[in-house]
Structure formats: structure tokens, C-alpha cells
Amino acid sequence: MKRLFLAIAPDAAQLEQLTQLQASLDGEGRLVPRDNLHMTLAFLGQCSEAQQEALSESLxxxxxxxxxxxxxVTLNTLEHWVKPKILCLKGAARDPGLISLFNQCQRLAQQLGLHTSEHSFTPHITLMRKAKMLPELKAPSLSLSGHALHLYHSQSSEQGVLYKVLASWPLTAPKA
Incomplete structure (x- = not known):
């Protein structure tokens, strides 16, 4: 069984913006490593080999x-979520493509008997875990474009949690 999720990875320029933002965060908490920054579309939980294969084939x-x-999607609001104790950069899901992609990921998870979100979708990138408060800081505006959907494996290691991309699928512009 593997702990899997579907997400969008920021490109190099976006990663640079995010790490600069992280560098300005002076709060108690643990910064998310640069290689782990992503925007989750579906947390799938523990998946069997058969579920992973079926998911990959469907995608x-x-x-x-x-x-x-x-x-x-534009992520432009810095927010502290108290219960999960995270600091994230969030935006609003307005793009029909993003909403459609999120719904497809949730539907696939449901069809395969995997975890589906009980929350409404808020596009966000977690910057810090174990965050205690919201720093007084103006959030930058980060425009995130989705060009590929990635299947990640969340692996615990001595260095902390590592996110490894197992598979990727290209996103395509709708035909005009």
C-alpha cells in the first residue's frame, strides 16, 4: 500500500517565488521543503497496487x-489554517478547467474506493506546517498554470516526508 495524491507542481519560476515568500516567513513552524511544494487536487490515502494501476489507466x-x-489560478492570499496548523498561499477556484479537473480527480478516487475530500475545494500551496500564527506580510500574487497532473507517493523518511512523482499526464487546452 502506498500513500498517494494527485497534484500540480509549480514550475521553476513559481518555485522561486514560493521559496522567496517562505524566506520572509518569520513564524514558528516548519517550512515545507522546496521539492515538496505543490497544489493538491485529490488526496487519495492508502492505495493498493491494483487501485494505483486502475487510476493510472483511467488518467x-x-x-x-x-x-x-x-x-x-491566482494564489494571492496568505492564510493560517488553525486545525491542520498550516500556513498556505491560497486563491479561488474560478477557472472552469481547474474545477473540472478537481471534480474528475475526486470522481476517480470515489470510483476506486479511495479517499475523497469532505471539504469544498480551495486551491492552495502549503508553505509551512506546525504554524502558530499568520505573519503580518503582504502575500505576493502567484499565477499557477496547470500543464501536467502528477501522481505523487508520500514517503516517510528520516529526513521527513518526501514526495515522489510516480506518473504524469499532460493537461490540454480545450478545443476552441
């Missing part, structure tokens, strides 16, 4: 049919 088919849409 490959959707990608081949050009049914995994590209999108843009």
Missing part, C-alpha cells in the same frame, strides 16, 4: 482523449 485514457484541461 492515461482521459489524457489521450484530451479531457484533462489546462487552467490558471
Amino acid at each position: 492515461a485514457r482521459l489524457a489521450h482523449q484530451r479531457r484533462l484541461p489546462t487552467f490558471e
Whole structure:
């Protein structure tokens, strides 16, 4: 069994912006390592080999049919979520492509008997864990474009949690 999730990875320029933002965070907490920064679309929980295969096949088919849409989302609000104790950069899901992609990921998870979100979708990137408060800081505006959907394996290690990309599928612009 592997602990898996579907997410979008920031590109190099976006990663640079995010790490600069992290550098300005002076709060108690643990910064998320640069290589772990991502925007989750579906946390799937523990997956069997068969579930992972079925998920990969479904996503490959959707990608081949050009049914995994590209999108843009602006993350521009710094927020402290008390219960999970995280500090994140969040935005609003307005792009129909993003909403469609989120819904497809949740539907696939449900069909395969995997974890589905009980919360409404808030696009965000977690910057810090074990955060105690919201720093007084103006949040930058980060425009995140989705060009590929990644299946990540969340692995615990002595260095902390590592996120490893197991598979990726291209997102395509809808035909005009």
C-alpha cells in the first residue's frame, strides 16, 4: 500500500517565488521543503497496487482523449489554517478547467474506493506546517498554470516526508 495524491507542481519560476515568500516567513513552524511544494487536487490515502494501476489507466485514457484541461489560478492570499496548523498561499477556484479537473480527480478516487475530500475545494500551496500564527506580510500574487497532473507517493523518511512523482499526464487546452 502506498500513500498517494494527485497534484500540480509549480514550475521553476513559481518555485522561486514560493521559496522567496517562505524566506520572509518569520513564524514558528516548519517550512515545507522546496521539492515538496505543490497544489493538491485529490488526496487519495492508502492505495493498493491494483487501485494505483486502475487510476493510472483511467488518467492515461482521459489524457489521450484530451479531457484533462489546462487552467490558471491566482494564489494571492496568505492564510493560517488553525486545525491542520498550516500556513498556505491560497486563491479561488474560478477557472472552469481547474474545477473540472478537481471534480474528475475526486470522481476517480470515489470510483476506486479511495479517499475523497469532505471539504469544498480551495486551491492552495502549503508553505509551512506546525504554524502558530499568520505573519503580518503582504502575500505576493502567484499565477499557477496547470500543464501536467502528477501522481505523487508520500514517503516517510528520516529526513521527513518526501514526495515522489510516480506518473504524469499532460493537461490540454480545450478545443476552441
